Amino acid sequence: MNMMAIKTKAQAVARDPQRDAAPMVEFRQVSKRFSAGRTSAEVVALDGIDLTVPRGSVTGIIGRSGAGKSTLIRLVNGLEKPSSGQVHVDGTDISAMDEKSLRSVRREIGMIFQHFNLLSSRTAFDNIALPLEIAGLDRRAIESRVTPLLELVGLSDKRDRYPSELSGGQKQRVGIARALATEPKLLLSDEATSALDPETTRSILALLHQINRELGLTVLLITHEMEVIKTIAHHVAVIDGGRIVEQGSTFDVFTAHEHPTTRALLSGLSGMHLPEFLTSRMSEEAAPGARAIIRVIFKGENATEPMLARLGSELGIEVNIMAGAVDEIAGRPFGLLVVSLLADAEKLREARAFLLEHGLASEVLGYVR
């Protein structure tokens, strides 16, 4: 793939340290209300959003459907206007702009969509050429821009194919090439992998990751899929009911998972969900002779240390692994293990203290006889 042939504005400005520090996107107390009709009350889609997207990062916004994700991402390129608050893109307040000045801003922001939104009447080449035609480039300039983009997304042999002749993954690759055509500094991804199968999702995420790394392009994506955030996002914001409930580095947010919404989103992750055979027998009260069920959270380096084995050898506590796995979040190992310990209250306290001493948080889930 020919990355060198594609320059972006992100690279051009990367050397200025002051601009480097400023975020690419900044939401300041942004709210959005929709009037649902003449008689009915207003619907609050977004409520007091404060959010920053660091320059050069991949930032993910995750939330259930109806949480306000789509509205949020549309505020960044002015497809929606905030009811109050400001949205700054690369230092400019775009919420104050009129439609006409927004057009030139939008040419510096690429966007990809869940349903690709390719023109059925245009070939792959002509779809990628569309934003360049809109910007008024001549045919020769368009040709020299589109050809390397087709190569970048691995579709050089499909240049004259129509969208209906392409698979879902190929369509999204055309979508990505089209979004990159005007050499944007920011790429918005609106559930770009939600209509794709897991394998295609992985290949599209790998492409986005590569684009972020090699072109230095800032990526802001919204999704309801934990998998997407886990794989490529450096930063994450969890949105629920129109509010950001947690934000920070992906690893920190997901390993601390303090907010119930974050927990709910994580429930698909191995080790978060308790197997049925356990939940059906579990009680909240400790009883004599009962085994304590605890969840041990492994973070970073600790995920590879044999802590549970040492629990047995050093404290003489019998440990039984019930469920869980070691996974990877934002490139760092992370594990959740549900284990049962044959231990009374005293021993249990000792065991948890031992784990904590070695950097492993744990929580007591219940007791099983």
Next chain:
Amino acid sequence: MSADIIYLIIRATGQTLYMVAVAGLVGSLFGIPLGVFLATSEKGELFPAPRTNRVLGLIVNATRSTPFIILVVAIIPFTRLIAGTSIGTNAAIVPLTLATVPFIARLVETSIREVDSGLSEAARAMGASPMQIVFKVLLAEARPGIAAALTLTIVSLIGYSAMVGAVGGGGLGDLGIRYGYQRFMPDVMAVVVVVLIVLVQLVQSAGDRLARQFDKRNRPR
């Protein structure tokens, strides 16, 4: 059949083609933009003008619900203003065009509304102006539908043109009524019907081919 009758049939065919062609062309010239406007001028759309949209919609409905033969007679003063006369083939083109404009407009409106709104949004996100969205997205994507709409319009025009004999418009329909029916010449009637059938068939299959050519939506992988 005498040579005179054959000459009449050829002349009537020519008149029908002439009326259909001019009315179709001028009708499209006004009807397509009107259709685009109707499809893009409601609240929150590209050219929001809901009041104008409603008024134009009313006029379109009124014109479409007036029986064509009544429209022909009702607008005679207007016809005289445009064509300089109220009888003859040229005069007949005026009501034919007037009936065609709203007909095309509604069909074009429908095909444009069928274009996925996600495409307009994508174009807006690229920084396209409303006009660019109309030409590069809406009209381009609606081409198969518009081709089908124009085909239907021409077929209907061939039918309508049979009625303008009432104002001396001539054409195949007029010939069929005056010779085939009033002079009781069944052979003339038969020829008129056959020519009309052939004309409609030709227009329909040409239109279908065009629509298929424009339609890239269901190509096999």
